[in-house]
Every structure is written in structure tokens, then in C-alpha cells.
Amino acid sequence: MSTDHASTGRNPAGHGPADHASAGPAGFTRRALLGTAGAGLLVGAGAGVAGAVAYDRPDRSGRAAAGPGGALGAARMPFRGEHQAGITDPPQARVQLAAFDLAEGVGRDGLRTLLQRWTKAADRLTAGEPSEEFDNQVALDAGPCSLTVTVGFGATLFDKAGLADRRPPGLAPLPAFPGDALDPARGDGDLFVQIGADDALVAVHALRVLQRLAAGTAALRWQSAGFARTPGAAAQPVTGRNLMGQIDGTNNPRPDEDGFAAKVFCAAGGDQPAWLAGGSYLVFRRIRMLLDNWEALPVDRQERVIGRRKSDGAPLGAPAGAGERSPVDLTAQGPDGTLAIPADAHIRVAAPAANGGAAMLRRGFSYHDGLLPDGSPDAGLLFLAFQNDPGKGFTPVQRKLSRGDGLSRFLRHEASGLYALPPGAPPGGYLGQQLLEG
Numbered sequence: 001m002s003t004d005h006a007s008t009g010r011n012p013a014g015h016g017p018a019d020h021a022s023a024g025p026a027g028f029t030r031r032a033l034l035g036t037a038g039a040g041l042l043v044g045a046g047a048g049v050a051g052a053v054a055y056d057r058p059d060r061s062g063r064a065a066a067g068p069g070g071a072l073g074a075a076r077m078p079f080r081g082e083h084q085a086g087i088t089d090p091p092q093a094r095v096q097l098a099a100f101d102l103a104e105g106v107g108r109d110g111l112r113t114l115l116q117r118w119t120k121a122a123d124r125l126t127a128g129e130p131s132e133e134f135d136n137q138v139a140l141d142a143g144p145c146s147l148t149v150t151v152g153f154g155a156t157l158f159d160k161a162g163l164a165d166r167r168p169p170g171l172a173p174l175p176a177f178p179g180d181a182l183d184p185a186r187g188d189g190d191l192f193v194q195i196g197a198d199d200a201l202v203a204v205h206a207l208r209v210l211q212r213l214a215a216g217t218a219a220l221r222w223q224s225a226g227f228a229r230t231p232g233a234a235a236q237p238v239t240g241r242n243l244m245g246q247i248d249g250t251n252n253p254r255p256d257e258d259g260f261a262a263k264v265f266c267a268a269g270g271d272q273p274a275w276l277a278g279g280s281y282l283v284f285r286r287i288r289m290l291l292d293n294w295e296a297l298p299v300d301r302q303e304r305v306i307g308r309r310k311s312d313g314a315p316l317g318a319p320a321g322a323g324e325r326s327p328v329d330l331t332a333q334g335p336d337g338t339l340a341i342p343a344d345a346h347i348r349v350a351a352p353a354a355n356g357g358a359a360m361l362r363r364g365f366s367y368h369d370g371l372l373p374d375g376s377p378d379a380g381l382l383f384l385a386f387q388n389d390p391g392k393g394f395t396p397v398q399r400k401l402s403r404g405d406g407l408s409r410f411l412r413h414e415a416s417g418l419y420a421l422p423p424g425a426p427p428g429g430y431l432g433q434q435l436l437e438g
């Protein structure tokens, strides 16, 4: 399968011809539309750097910016397509995650109106235009900055909106896992939004717009801000690091591999409702890292906890210079004859081969929200995993990790959410139309 619309389903229809797609780090699809100035810069940058990887969210070092927000700001992710944006697109530098609860008495019609208003706003904001219904001028001088708006439906939405018979089976509650310390006030919710952008103001602005458009219909339940590497921070596009310092995301399913779409997206037929075809399920976990304990561990022991080298992300046992994409050999032995990748190493316990082929597309973001009362960092990973069936993806893997993963000693799962993501908004239509009118 190639990195085309069939595998990514991100259709640039209606957004002009300047679409650049390439497989970026960690298998995400780099697909952004640049304004005239940005497109010119891309060509110029590619011509000037021999052997450089085509990278369509341009490096800040280009600087020759014109138009809204400069080159980084002009990069634009198509909002419409077979699948929603923000799934196969590479993680942006900033994310706002939030969930909303429907107000009392808001039924199907109220939900439809809300989704229509959100779609209209997302159409405009992702194109770098202010929202027509409400705008507070916070993002006025910025371009779209690769803004994506991704919407999901929690299990509780379906009863409230009179859609109980349309609730998909994959929204059955996740089981409780050993060690869970979940705060329901920071998870779950009727409606979920993931807003990514390469600029913090653009992301916050988009969330504020959606929140204002929801006034009287749905109230914010929780909100979490996250971040990832800013494009251009590294000399070459590489898979990002998390707050434990590990390269995180290497062994994700890749859009150019066979069966990618079947792992990540729901297909028509089977036990999935027709409205979810082209959609996906998202598992969210707010996972705090016990960084004081982690950082007290020598690097070689940290590496054995994960099963990969910190420097370059290569699997333990791989020769020097092998790189993060080097194949994982779970049978490799060290000089002393023991397993190079220990029995409780995270990548061994989480591997699809150890979990009946369970697969998911991880697209997490770091968070750092200051200190807890005991002085330890309130920091970790906003874990986001997209899959076609959480019962065959996240749940079996997390069950295994919670019992036998060396990494779990350094983690606390503090919030959780499970959402069904409808397919992309149909041409001229709105997000969730297949659910409400199908």
C-alpha cells in the first residue's frame, strides 16, 4: 500500500493543488498545504540542502516568510477527507485536549446544531480564517500553523442525545487495570476534541472558539495542554522524545505498510455501525511520570526498562549506528548470554507479537503542569492511541503492561477516556452527519 489517499484517507479536496505528502518520522504522513510564500520556501529549502528529507512543515531557519504567520504559520492541514485530520498527521508542537458534557435536555437537534457550528468554525480556522460566529482576535496575525481539529463521541453522549441504539460496541467501558488511579473529572465526557497546532495561541484560540460556540449546549468538562517537538528544532525530522528522554513512536504502524488502514480505521460491515466507517476509536490516558525516580536511574538501566537505546532509539542488541528503525530482535543476547531486551522491557511486553497482533497508532504529547504538593513534577504523557477496535488494541496491551512492564513502576495512570471518532466531514456536510442522519 502506498502513502496515498487510500491509506491515509486525508483528501485535500477543496483545498487547492499544493499538497505535499511524504512519510515523516514515526510513520506519520506529512501532508500540509502551504500558502504561496510557504510553498516557495519549501522548494527553495529543498533545492538548497543536498539530500535533505522533504519536509513540508518548513524549518524556522528558512525565515523568508511572507503572508499570514510566515512559513511555519502558513502550513495548512486539510480539515476534510475520508478520515478526520489529526490522526495520521504528525504531532504538532502544541495540543489542547478537552471534553465537553451536553447540557440537560439537549437532544439530537441540539447536538446537530453544535456539530454544524463546530464544523463551520473548523473549516475556517484550519484555513487560517477567523470564525464567523465568534472570534476574540487571539490568533489574528498567525496562519493556520498546521491546525487540526479532531472530534470524538463518548459513550455517555448516545443516551443523552437519544442515540442509544447507535452507540458502537467498541465504546463499552475500558476495564479497570491494576495500578489505575483515575480521576473521572479529568477524563471521559460526552464530546472530545483534540486541537493540534504548531503555535500555542492558535491552538488555545481554536479551543476557545469551540467552547464559545458550545455555550448553552455543552460545557467544558476537562482540558489538558500538551506539547511535542517544534518543527525545525532538530536538523532533520526525527521521531520526537518524551519527558523520560526516550525517542517515542518508532514502532508505530506506518501508513505505507500493508493493513495500516485496517488497524487504525473502522470499516463498513462487521460489528461496527455503518456511520463509523472511516472513523476510529481513540483511547486517551493521562499518564504521570515519576520523573524523580526515573532520573535517579543510570542510563543503561533506563535503556533496559524500555529495551531501546536512549541516544538513537535503536533496539538493545543492535550494532552501533543501527538507528531507531533497525529491526527488533527479541531473541538477541548480550555478552553474558542473557536477553539483550529484558523479559519485562516495555517494547517486549507491548509488542503486537506478544499481544495477538494488537496494534494501535500512538500519537501522544508531553505535559508539564508544574509541581504537585509533594514537590514532584506534575508531568508525563497525554497518551493518545487510535485503533479500529479498542478491545483488540489498547485493552489487551494495557492489561499485559499493567502486570509485567518494567516501565509501569515509573508511571501513574491518572485519567482515561474512550471516544468514537466519526469519519471526516462529508463534502458540504458536517462532522458526525453520518451518525445523526445516516
Ligand SMILES: C=CC1=C(C)c2cc3[nH]c(cc4nc(cc5[nH]c(cc1n2)c(C)c5CCC(=O)O)C(CCC(=O)O)=C4C)c(C)c3C=C
Pocket: 242, 244, 246, 247, 248, 249, 250, 251, 252, 285, 287, 289, 306, 308, 328, 346, 347, 350, 351, 352, 380, 381, 383, 394, 397, 398, 401, 411
Ligand atoms: C497500552 C498501550 C501503551 C501504553 C499505555 C504505553 C505507555 C508508554 N509508552 C512509553 C514509551 C515508549 N513506548 C514504546 C513503544 C510502545 N508502546 C506501546 C504501547 C503503550 N505504551 C507499544 C504498542 C509500543 C511498540 C512496541 C513495539 O512493537 O516495539 C517506546 C519505544 C519506541 C516506540 O516504538 O515507540 C517507548 C519509548 C511511555 C513513556 C509511556 C507512558 C508514559
Ligand SMILES: [Fe+2]
Pocket: 346, 350
Ligand atoms: Fe509505550
